[in-house]
Amino acid sequence: MTVNGVQRVDRVITRGDFTLDGQSFTVDNNVWLVGDDRTVIIIDAAHDPAVIEAAVDGRKVSLIVATHGHNDHINAAAELSDRVRAPIALHPDDMELWSQIYPERPADQSLRDGQAIPIAGGTLRVLHTPGHSPGGVCLFGELGGDPVLFSGDTLFRGGPGATGRSFSDFPTILSSIRGKLLTLPSETIVHTGHGDDTTIGEEAVDYDDWVRRGH
Numbered sequence: 001m002t003v004n005g006v007q008r009v010d011r012v013i014t015r016g017d018f019t020l021d022g023q024s025f026t027v028d029n030n031v032w033l034v035g036d037d038r039t040v041i042i043i044d045a046a047h048d049p050a051v052i053e054a055a056v057d058g059r060k061v062s063l064i065v066a067t068h069g070h071n072d073h074i075n076a077a078a079e080l081s082d083r084v085r086a087p088i089a090l091h092p093d094d095m096e097l098w099s100q101i102y103p104e105r106p107a108d109q110s111l112r113d114g115q116a117i118p119i120a121g122g123t124l125r126v127l128h129t130p131g132h133s134p135g136g137v138c139l140f141g142e143l144g145g146d147p148v149l150f151s152g153d154t155l156f157r158g159g160p161g162a163t164g165r166s167f168s169d170f171p172t173i174l175s176s177i178r179g180k181l182l183t184l185p186s187e188t189i190v191h192t193g194h195g196d197d198t199t200i201g202e203e204a205v206d207y208d209d210w211v212r213r214g215h
């Protein structure tokens with residue numbers, strides 16, 4: 001997507017395995033490239049560093065952001081970091097998950113709630129949204145004047161990210177969504193970690209149903 005001919009949001013879909021608690025599932029991941037024709041940040045380096053690097057297309061990568069530490073969102077991060085010479089940022093509450101994949105290579109930077117990440121023509125603000133994992137984050141900003149959220153696995157079309165596995169908690173993710181996401185403008189476009197886009201307004205109408213559902 002090109003916004004005002006300058007800012008760009010590019011989606012790359014990669015496929016690989018999500019593994020946790022002794023189970024493994026084949027999943028398609030959305031990898032988001034946010035920037036312009038010269039510089040870009042990468043959100044969630046999943047599965048295939050070569051495919052992601054090809055989408056970068058020679059641009060300078062200023063940062064690789066992990067929305068959380070599950071393997072399917074970080075398993076291309078280290079190699080991609082070496083290829084494009086960019087640091088990796090992760091919320092410290094997900095370092096235990098990170099270390100399962102990279103026991104000898106820590107993330108380069110720690111994300112914090114409220115932090116502003118520079119992008120071409122603006123910034124994205126870090127929202128700490130635990131629940132799917134302890135250090136899960138979303139990134140919110142305006143692109144071309146339109147509010148946009150990169151939600152990782154916190155919010156999808158149809159509801160919250162999965163809980164019920166290690167490091168996750170359903171009441172916590174509901175609290176994160178209510179306090180950090182449903183307060184955003186209803187027209188906010190939500191670019192998710194898997195699957196199709198949605199909007200805050202579309203998802204907000206079902207919040208009470210999620211609460212009744214339990215998990």
